[in-house]
Amino acid sequence: MNYFILDEYDVIVIGAGHAGCEAGLAAARMGHRTLMLSINLEAVAMMACNPSIGGTGKGHLVREIDALGGEMGINIDKAFIQSKMLNTAKGPAVHSLRAQADKARYHEEMKKTLENQENLDLKQGEAVDLLIDDDGVKGVILKTGAAYRSKAVILATGTFLRGKIFIGEWSYDSGPNGLSASVELAENLKRYGLLMRRFKTGTPARALGRTLNYERMVEQPGDEKIIPFSFMNDELQKDQVSCWLTYTNENTHKVIRDNFSRSALFGGQIEGIGPRYCPSIEDKVNRFADKERHQLFIEPEGLYTDEVYIQGMSSSLPEDVQGAFYRTIAGLENLKIVRPAYAIEYDSIDPLELSMTLEHRKIDNLYCAGQFNGSSGYEEAAAQGLIAGINAARKLDGREPFLLDRSEAYIGVLIDDLVTKGTNEPYRIMTSRAEYRLVLRQDNADLRLTEKSYHAGLASEERYRRFVRTRAAVEQEMKRLENTVILPSEIRGFLEKHGSTTLQNKISLAELLKRPEMNYEILAEIDLHRPKLSQHAITQMEVQIKYQGYIVKQLQQIERFKKLENRRLSSEFDYNQVDGLRIEARQKLNQLKPISVGQASRISGVSPADINVLLIHLEKQKRR
């Protein structure tokens, strides 16, 4: 291919979506000259689907990204127009923050951050090929013939790669949201031996807000007390906008059923695999035929647009059918569609080809992140982008990889799941995927990760100092509560007032706080000399005291888990030499080259018996 070299960088990131932004920023912030490429700069941090960030599991990811020094938390704190803490009644481990974003603002704020970032260049351009030799990847060639040399490349192509949109019987090559697809790069990646496959996702229609009748819907306001996503923000004040709840009905389902044959999904045109947790409305009606109604939420797309997002109603039916079924819904009778719903198919790789650092196992210095790896969701993408960015930077510095395991972070769960178990559908994080959920809470993400990231070279001095202050304040306050002892006579009236059992003996404030009916705020009444603490510190401390017993139990489980995790395996290890390993296990282990016995034990096709054999083999080798 004909090209000319225009410039040289340490790291080039292909794609400026949620994965690309974190990857580029991390690499640049760790001191490497970084180039970010996007087919269209309007697509920077584009929220191509729902207008919200966070939610169950995903909220945890954003907190972790923030604690590590990523950008998503800070950016959504700038751009949110509604904030809500979910699951508050179900225990602190599943509390999940979710914010509705002003999409345009989200994009603009992120773009501004990229533009202002030292070491980082953001350019519009379509990557069509890689510069590759036997030592690995060496750069990127653009459609214009311009080429850039680099020491590492991070692929974060989202749904652009060989993107194809389906609306009813019609389909055409396209990236998301009317942007052009990236076809040549897909072909070249295949040529380099990457195992490509087709995944699918979908998005509902956007409607014009003023054509809806909100009186027929139920208002869903935000929380009165706003909790910021970023640990860098103590408090945020903002006027919030509402979302609206309404339901489908039998008429809706009839219109959909009558037009099943016109759906791209059932017509067989779509070969890609879609996510089960994100079914289209025709899928819902088909699979859950006895369900009388499905709920949907109307969510604003931003403050300076009247477009609204119809959450729960993605579809690949033709436009005429879409209009017809949307208009059967209470409040949507006169709805005007601004952008139709569509399904999009795209190329992604089998993440089993990646190592835990998200580097491709076949091509050195080629990192992969986001939807390209078979995940789904802005947050999942951002988390991978961050880890790929950090690891690319560290490898160029000749330093140890930066790894998070399943007991340290949801990010660890996400990446371990992807690269160890693989996925047959776009992968979404769920709290139920995390074994050590009680420890991986959103309130303590900084405690888990900030120090580690600081030492790895990403989290800033300011962030680290802030974290150290919070940590000290929490520890001090916990000690103070444990050491402050109260006599029964002093608080009889207080306990009776709050329906709490009165005391026979003296008690510490910490013990008192453990009672289910008590919380830190209530205790203020009898705890007059307490220090001023940030809301964040209070939450962290309160959870640690109240749920101490459970947390200790889980920490013991983590200790056991770490034993196998810490038994490292060399990537040079040849499993064919292990007598007694079943053939399937040998193949899988040789293919994936797990970094630890722990990771090996999670590979499908490797049985507990195989692990015992492996352990015995390692034992034998050690004895020799």
Place this chain on the structure above:
Amino acid sequence: MEDTIAAIATAYGEGGIGIIRLSGEEVKNILDRIFVPKQSQYKESIVNKRLYYGHIIDPSCGKVIDEVLAVYMKAPATYTTEDVVEIYCHGSIVALRKTLSLALRNGARLADKGEFTKRAFLNGRLDLSQAEAVIDIVKAKTDKTFDVALSQMEGALSEQVKKIRQELMSLLVEITVNLDYPDEDIEIMTYQKLTESTTLIGDMIDKLLSTAGAGRILRDGLNVAIIGKPNVGKSSLMNALLKEARAIVTEIPGTTRDTIEEVISIRDIPVKLTDTAGIRETEDQIERIGIEKSKESFNRSDLIIFIVDGSSPLTKEDRRIMAKLDSRKVIILMNKTDLGLQVEEAEIKITLPHGKLIKASIKNNEGIEALEQEITDMVYGGEVKQEESLLVTNVRHMELLEKARIAIGDALIMAENSEALDFIEVDIRRSWELLGEIIGESVTEDIIEQVFARFCLGK
């Protein structure tokens, strides 16, 4: 292939046949050295999987050790997947030991405990749970136990465990949906529902666990001590149960000077029967030793058969024994009822309210059958029917079941206290995982699979 190991494969001191097993690449050479088949005049080499009759002969002196059957099984279709030889000797421990030491002198080394099974396991022939069941098969003491071990391998235990896990899964799926999809239009998990489900699951595990005791008994045997004042008929009972005279029976008190232990089979249950010397104060030194021993066997017994003389009132000695029995599991056998019933039945019932009374005349073989029935009933706890062969016979499985039971119990307590759902879920999931370890399944993806199969979710 590993080095060649050998061991006595049958339990010590039991049965008419004892087996020496060898495994490893040297087995055939060793067999050639120490075994002379009857057909040796044909000079043919020993053929795979054919049973040969012949003699074990010490090659150093030509002395015949035993008359045996022997078989050579070629790898890999063998128990260990290595070359295996089995030699079926006469049961005498002397012959077995001599044959084994001969094999050891001729190229084998003594196997570690469980090493055959470990090899089978390491060579990929058995999974962990199968390997454990095989260990139990090896140890199986009667046909009954053998059935239990077999059915476990075939998955009878797995079936029950799977049923419990299905309940757990169903509950987990509903909790997961509640936790991961707070916005969805789904049934809210209530504490009432949690309480009901965890109670039900706890009961299911209890039921399975209740067979565990019986399982242990089937493997290790039931320890039964026969106790009573001198000359009340202890030895006679022992003999009646053995159906052959073993212990010395005389009219002079104190003739049973030692505890006599016999392993017998009562309706397929292995029973370790201990006839104790009369528990009474005595000056006789030799007899005292016997008494100490009988106290010991009394203490470790699962069941006590207390014999009283039904034909005369209770003596001071009877009452002293009764006081010691306290809350032990006991069958009171009122012997000599052919001579009339004089004993204070009511007093026995009051002193030993949980004891089971049986009237007998051992001399006339009356009441023995009732006694056997009672022992059988006790082993199966009245809940486990004989034909239900599912029993937890493996210590590891029992441990896992017990842990799973505790976890689900914790979940129940938390549900009753209306504690946070995500903490309750941890214990329910733990229970599900522990049971999964019994059958070798613990995959989180299962839950997620079910979540999407059962609920309509998503944007």
